Every structure is written in structure tokens, then in C-alpha cells.
Amino acid sequence: MALGGGALALVAIVGVSIGGNGSPDDARASETGDSILADATTIDASLANSGPSDIAPPGLDAARPTDCLIEPSQVVRVNSGVEGVIQSIFVERGDVVGRGQVIAQLRADVDRAGSAAAQARASNVHGVRAAASRAAYLDSVRRRSEEISEYLAADAVEEARANAQAAAEERQAAAEDQRVARLEYVQTQRILAEKTVRSPIAGIVTERAMSPGEYRGPDASHIVTVAQVDPLNVEVFAPIAQLGGFAVGDEVTVYPEDPVGGEYIARVSVIDRVYDAASGTFGMRLELANPGYALPAGLRCTINFDEPATKRPRQ
Template identity: 75%
Template sequence: MEGRQKVYLGCGIAAFAVVVGALALNSDDAEGAANEARRAADLPVPRQVNLASDMPADLASPIAAPGLDAARPTDCLIEPSQVVKVNSGVEGVIQAIYVDRGDVVRRGQVVAQLRSDVDRAGAAAAQAKANNSYSVRAAETRAAYLEAVRRRSEQIGQYLAADKVEEAQSNARAAREERQALAEDQRVAQLEYVQSQRILAEKTVRSPVSGIVTERVMSPGEYRGPDASHIVTVAQVDPLFVEVFAPISELDAVHVGDPVKIIPEAPVGGEYTAKIKVIDRVFDAASGTFGMRLELPNPDYSLPAGLRCSIELASTKTGDGRKM
């Protein structure tokens, strides 16, 4: 019985505190009194919520541009100028792959080889057929002889039967057409040989750019079919592209071709000079920024890609991208 009285008393005090708080919503003293009443009744005191501090950081901050922090509009991102998924233009079984992840490759370097035994045999047959000129020469000789017979028959036609002259003329025409057909067959054989050489060239996979191998998808012995997207991935890191999202207020201060100081994040550090290549004409209203693309020379591959960095707009041109 005594416990129920305590419960009733606590509920009454809590109700009284809520009424007092509702009557004096904007009064700090009333709120303090309500909290004291809750403590007296052993009820939890509501925690003060600060929307600015309690909200998650990704929601409290402005909408960030892709890959960067909109709260730090001078941030930038160093990326490869190209990322190429190297593949073969024909299907086949991979015989060998000559590079692996992390290797440096040059443009035109062989990175993989598909089996080509059957194609080499077909190319040899096509070459032999294309170089076979005996049938063409024999047809030319026969056509020349029958043409001479035709002319001679027409000259002495008055002494020959009409059907003999017509036969000579018909044989000469047939010989000319046979010679043309054999010449055309030889030309087709030459084209087939060129086609077989192109197929053989496709079996040899070369890198279209100079850069660094970042991924090796397939291995020797696997079949490169129509569903295979690529064999290796090569990232071109000379030059590098620097993606920047700058405040819209800086739009009038930058122009294509201007030098910009690039400061990579630790532990790389240092200062480099890049040039503005592209200024976006479509802005990001949510973050109040606009995008720029800078070109940063990297001939010795000393600067890695995938780094965050910061920028400083330079007032004068300071060189060709070497460390300042």
C-alpha cells in the first residue's frame, strides 16, 4: 500500500512538472524546476539535444563533391589521366601474360599472347596461295596464243569456214576471262593472307598507353571469350589529372592554362605545378563549388595517383610541373 502511494505521488509530481514546463516553455527557470521535480520522483531527465553537434558529420556538413570534402573547397584529388582495360580483339586461349600488377609498361609493349598455332598455319596457306603466280602466267600465255589465233583467223577469214573464225574468237574471249578470273583469285588470296596476318596481330596483346599495371584479371590457360571484359588494366600516370572543386567565388580568378600549385597529402608532400586544362561550366549548387581539371606532368612516375591534395592558385607561371 505504501509503495502504491509513492508511485501515485511520483506520477503526480511528474504531471505537475510537465504542466509547469508547458506554461513556461521558453523560461530557463521553469525548465530547471521541471528537471528538479523529475529527479525528486526518480524519473530520467531528458537529454539536451544539439542538432548541430549530434547530427552525423556527413549530414551536418554541406553536400560534398564526389571524392572530395566540400567543407575544404581547396582540396583536390590526383588521378591517372587514363585507366585502360587492355583486351584482345579476337577470342582464344591465353598462352602467356608477360606483366603483373605493379609493372611499368610502355606503349606498344606486348603484355599477353593468345595461342595462334592454327592461325599461323592458315596464314602460311594463304601466303602460299597468294604467291602462286604459275596459274596466272599460264592463263596469260594461253590467252595470248588464242588471241593470236583469233587475229590470224580474221585475217584469212575468206579462206576459212565461218564457224572456224567464230570458234577462234570465242576461244580468245574465254581465255581472257579465265586470265582475269585467275588474277582476281590471286588478289583475293593476297587479301586473305593480309586478314590472317591481322588476326595473328590481334593474338598479340599490346598496351595502348605507357603506365603502370594495376590489375591482372586473367591467367595463362584461360579462354578469352566474348564475355571477358579485359585481360589487364593499365593506368597512365604521365601526365596525371588533378580534379579540383573550388568555390564559385574563385571562378573569375582562374583561366585555362593558368599554373596552380599542388601540395599532395602526407607522406608524399612536396609542391608541384600543374596547369588548368578544363573548367566546368556546370556548377554544383549544393556545395557551392565548380570543377576544374589540371594536368600535372609526371615523367619519372615519382608521384603516385590516388592521392588527396590541396591547391594554391599561382600568380605567375612557375615551370613545367617540377617541384617548386
């Protein structure tokens, strides 16, 4: 309507100009004005006949292919729980690693020596046996003293009781020391285990951040990075027109970009509950099985919502 109004205003100006004089130039201007008026009338009629649904707002075109991105399901920065100098790293970038596989080793000579000492203290039973024998002897002295207390001085009987009580406490202290030594041994064993760095997931090494000989201190964020690529995550921003058309568990066809190409079936695992009003989209995450790591991560892809998705049984 704004375009039609502008055209009519222009025609009015031309008409006023023609009315002012009757020269041939004015006649040609009149013909031009008539042509503009006809074009404006055609545009107004076209706009009047078009409905609101003919122009889809951004994000509401459900028929258009939707872009997506294939990503690793997990990216883990593997590190050690203790500080130390890196002795060996057994993997390189691009290597395939399994869950629990040893990927790095920190120097642990001092820790192994401390563990051996703790083990020796924990296994030493002589102190406990000596304390138990002494406690048993002094307890027997106390009993004999009490039996013949009428023939002994009161101080002698009290001394026998005190010695027996002290010996019993020493026996308990020796047993407690051995228990603490065993706990220290367990602690040193766990420290040694932390010096051996294992991969928490199965995947592909994407980065080796440190090298043998470097010190892994409190500021070191990680030693290597491992990406899990089976399964893969497919991050999708779907048009709001598809809202309610999918549920967790539904299957969707994914088309990776060239030169990989092909068709892959992924399953809906997450549907966001917070939408993007500016783009008219909502987020979905699909889980794509990738046995043998045949499909690389980091690919762009598309999902065509024209094709019917395989629905899971509704409950």
C-alpha cells in the same frame, strides 16, 4: 528576430504571472524574466549589427583550402581484338610498361598455318602465267582465222573468236584470284598481330584480369589494366568565389596528403562550364607532370586559393 520575439513572449508570460499575485516566488520569476529579456536584447542587437557578408554561403569561402584528388590521366583496359586461348602474359600487377610493349600472347598456331597457306596462294604465279599463255595462243588463232576467213567456214571463225574471248576472261579471273589470295594473306597477318597484345600507353599495370590457359571470348572485357600516371590528373571542386580567377594554362600549387606531402605545380587543363549550385562549387582539372612516377595516384590533396596562382599571359 525570431529569437528576440520568442524571448519577449516569454517575458510577457512571466509578467502576467507576476501580476496575478505578489508572492516571493513571483518576484524571483520576475527577476528571471528580466534576465532573459536582457539576453534576448543582446542577441537581437548582435544579429542587427551583422551584415549578410559575415555568414558565407556554402562554397563561397574562397579562403578555405579546397580538397582535390590526384588520379591517373588514363586507365585503359587492354584487350585483344580476336578470340583465343591466352598462351602467355608477360606482366604482373605493379609492373611498369612502355607504349607498344608486348604484354600478352594468344595461341596462334592455327592462324600461322592459315597465313602460310595464304602466302603460298598469293605467291603462286603459275596459274596466272598459264592463263595468260593460253589467252595469247587463242587470240593468235582468232587473228589467223579472221585473216583467212574467206577460206574458212563462218562457224570456225566464230568459234576461234569465242575461244579467244573465254581465254581472256580466264586470264583476268586468274589474276583476280591471286589478288584475293594476297588480301587473305594480309588478313591472316593482321589476325596474327591481334593475337599479340600490346600496351597502348606507357604506365603501370594495376590489374591482371586473366591468366594463361583461359579463353578470351566475347564476354571477356579485358586482359590487363594499365594506368597512365605521367602526367596525372588533379580533379578539383573549387568555390564559386574563384570563378573567373583561373584560366586554362594557369599554374596552381597542389599539396598531397601525408605521408607523401610536398608541393607540386600543376597546370589548369579543363574548367567545367556546368556548376553545382547545391555545394556552390565548379569543377576544374589540373595536369600534373610526374616524371619517373615519383608521385603515386589515388591521393587526396588540397589547393589553397589564398596563394596567388601563376597566370599565363592573357590574350
